[in-house]
Every structure is written in structure tokens, then in C-alpha cells.
Amino acid sequence: MPLFEAVRLALGMIRAQKLKSFFSLLGAFVGVMFLIAVVSIVNGMDRYMKEDFAGKLFGVNTFSVVYRPRVQIGDMSLEERRALRRRPRLKEDDYHAVQAMMGERALVAIESADRVSAYYDGRRSRNVEVRGVSESYFRIRNVEIAQGRPFSAQEVQRGANVVVIGADLQQRFFAGVDPVGRTIRIADDDFRVIGVAKSQGKVFGESLDKFAIAPYTSQMKKYVNPHKVVDAIIVKTDDLPSMRAAMIDVEGLMRTRHHLRPGESNNFHLETADDVLDFWGKISRVLFLALPMLVGISLVVGGIVIMNIMLMAVAERTREI
Incomplete structure (x- = not known):
């Protein structure tokens, strides 16, 4: 049969059997689109975690010394949890060392954080993340200033009650008004706004802009x-090799300051973006293992639809014959 005649016959059958043709296309469409959607979602999440999420929270070539891991991977026994609670807290003297x-x-910078309420002109913003930091924090975390300025080393030294607020607080308290130079109340103390940070967007639907950053020596230390x-x-540090070398040096220093003997486990933790990426790696491996099963189910569903349509067509032709 010539190609043109075959195409004409096929189009004629599609016009004659519109409902069957629709369901046949629907079955194939469901299977293929489900495959594309699942692969796209998993790949998109993988790229987001590696390029955006970890970078925003931890920074590039950056590590943190914390007294216990902030990202827990896997289940922990009761004894392990108790051991973590018994660890000594980090002190300002550790930072200076x-x-x-x-x-x-x-x-090098300090970071301490909690959540309190902030007030201005009779308005209140609940659950604001307040951070007590040193002046290098803005450069380390790449906090860009949209208005005003960050605080200086001199303001940290004298414990000035100055604050840099996030975009959410600016919209809440100072919509259409320049906030620089105005005074807001954080918990029970007044702070003068000297800067507004550029919006950092959201992570998993949670805003990264509802914060107030003040010197760790200010009255913020109470909260x-x-x-x-x-x-x-x-x-x-400037690059990855320098970061690895710095981690070794800092680990040795902290072990000395915590009087740990050779062979004793660290009672502190060096945290990098790798901790989050390792956690995500375990999740993504499960997703990629489950992917063939999910796609297989969708293809089976699509195949069943097409099979039933073909069965109906054969049954009709059998009666005609």
C-alpha cells in the first residue's frame, strides 16, 4: 500500500473512531508525560540542592564549628543523643582563638541565633530570626545590603545597638518609607536600623528574609x-584546598582547647555544605531507585488503556466478519 494511501486511511479511521483515538492517545500521553515529569522533578531538585540551597545556607568554601551537628543523617540511639547533649558549648574565647x-x-565570624518578636509603631512581627554576629558575617554569608550599610568592627567592639533587617521586616514595618535611622524594638530592647539586606528569596517555601542581624556584643546577646x-x-577561605587545610588546623586547635587526648572522639563538629548534600544524596538515591517502578506503573496503566481499546476494535471487526 502506498504511503499516502496508508496515511489517508489512518486519518479516516481517526475521524471515524474519535473516542477510541482519544483514549489511545491519552494512554500514551499519560505514560510518556509521567516519565518526563518525574525525571524533571528529581533532576531539578538535585540541581536546586547542590547549586542553590546549600550555597545559601552554608556558602562556598565555608565551614562552621558547632558543638553538635545541625543536620542529622539517619537514626540516633538514645545514648548518642545523650552524648550530644553533654558536649560543651562553644565560647567567645574559642572564636578569638x-x-x-x-x-x-x-x-572568621561568630553566629548565634534565636527567634523573638519585633515591634515598630504599634505593629508586631512574630517569630523573627535574630542573629548576633561579628562584622565579617556579611562577607562570609554573602549578605548584600540594599539600603544603608552593615555594622563595623568598631560598633561590634563597643556593643552598639544597631541592626540590619531583612526584606520581610522592611515590608512589614516600613512599606514606602526609608527605614535607615529609625528605631525598632526587638524583644525588650531598642535597636537603630542602619541597613536593609537584599532579598534572599525562599527555600522550600520558607522565607529567608525575616531576620534582624546585630553585633553579638549588643543587647542581642541576651536573646x-x-x-x-x-x-x-x-x-x-579563598578556595577548596585552603578550606580543607583550615579545617585540619581548626580541628587541632579545638581538640587542644577541649583537652581531648589522642584517640578520643571530637566533642564538637565541623559542618560544611557536604553534610546537607550527603543527606540529600541518600534521599535522591531512593528516588532514583523508585523511579523505574513509578514509571513502570504509569506505562502499565497507559498500556492497559490501549489494550482495551484494541480489544474493542477487534471485537467489532469480528462481528463484522
């Missing part, structure tokens, strides 16, 4: 941690 050892090799205690010491 790390800073002195790193010198010009790296940027983030006990006296002289810090959540994390953040270190940023």
Missing part, C-alpha cells in the same frame, strides 16, 4: 544564648 590562628588566611556562649564559629 580561631580568629587569631587563621589571621589573614580566612574570614540568642547564655553569656559568652555562641552557636557557631564560621570560617571562609
Whole structure:
């Protein structure tokens, strides 16, 4: 049969059997589109985690010294949880020691955080993340300033009650008004706004812009941690090899400061973006293992639809014959 005649006959059958043709196309469409959708979603999440999420939360060539891991991978026994709770907290003296050892090799900053309410002109914003940090924090975390300026080393030294707010607080308190120079109340203390950070967007639907950053020596210290205690010491180097070398040096310093003997496990943790990426790697491996099964189900469903349509067509032809 000539090709043109075959195409004409096929188009004629499609016009004559519109419903059957529709369901045949639907079955194939469901199977193929489900395959494309699942692969696209998993690949998109993988790229997002590696290029965006980890970079925003941890930074490039950056690691943090924390007293226990903030990202838990896998189940932990009750004894392991108790051991983590018994670990000593990091102190400001640890930060100064790390800073002195790193010198010009790296940027070093303190970070402590909690959540409180903020107030301005009779308005209230609940659950604001307040951070007590040192002046290098903005460069390490790549916090860009949209208005005003970050605070200086001198303001940290004298414990000035100055604050850089996120875009969410600006919209809540100062919509259409320049916030720089105005005073907001954070918990029970007044802080002068000196800057507004550029919007950082959202991660998994959670805003990254509902925060207030102040010097760790200011009155913010009352709300983030006990006296002289810090959540994390953040270190940023120029490149990955320098970061690896700095991690070895900082680990040795912290072991000495914590009086750990050779062979004893660390009672602190060096945290990098790799911790999050390792956690995501385990999830993505499960997804990729489940992918063939999910796609297989969709193709089976599509095949059943097409099979039933073909069965109906054969039954009709049998009666005609």
C-alpha cells in the first residue's frame, strides 16, 4: 500500500473512531508525560540542592564549628543523643582563638541565633530570626545590603545597638518609607536600623528574609544564648584546598582547647555544605531507585488503556466478519 494511501486511511479511521483515538492517545500521553515529569522533578531538585540551597545556607568554601551537628543523617540511639547533649558549648574565647590562628588566611565570624518578636509603631512581627554576629558575617554569608550599610568592627567592639533587617521586616514595618535611622524594638530592647539586606528569596517555601542581624556584643546577646556562649564559629577561605587545610588546623586547635587526648572522639563538629548534600544524596538515591517502578506503573496503566481499546476494535471487526 502506498504511503499516502496508508496515511489517508489512518486519518479516516481517526475521524471515524474519535473516542477510541482519544483514549489511545491519552494512554500514551499519560505514560510518556509521567516519565518526563518525574525525571524533571528529581533532576531539578538535585540541581536546586547542590547549586542553590546549600550555597545559601552554608556558602562556598565555608565551614562552621558547632558543638553538635545541625543536620542529622539517619537514626540516633538514645545514648548518642545523650552524648550530644553533654558536649560543651562553644565560647567567645574559642572564636578569638580561631580568629587569631587563621589571621589573614580566612574570614572568621561568630553566629548565634534565636527567634523573638519585633515591634515598630504599634505593629508586631512574630517569630523573627535574630542573629548576633561579628562584622565579617556579611562577607562570609554573602549578605548584600540594599539600603544603608552593615555594622563595623568598631560598633561590634563597643556593643552598639544597631541592626540590619531583612526584606520581610522592611515590608512589614516600613512599606514606602526609608527605614535607615529609625528605631525598632526587638524583644525588650531598642535597636537603630542602619541597613536593609537584599532579598534572599525562599527555600522550600520558607522565607529567608525575616531576620534582624546585630553585633553579638549588643543587647542581642541576651536573646540568642547564655553569656559568652555562641552557636557557631564560621570560617571562609579563598578556595577548596585552603578550606580543607583550615579545617585540619581548626580541628587541632579545638581538640587542644577541649583537652581531648589522642584517640578520643571530637566533642564538637565541623559542618560544611557536604553534610546537607550527603543527606540529600541518600534521599535522591531512593528516588532514583523508585523511579523505574513509578514509571513502570504509569506505562502499565497507559498500556492497559490501549489494550482495551484494541480489544474493542477487534471485537467489532469480528462481528463484522
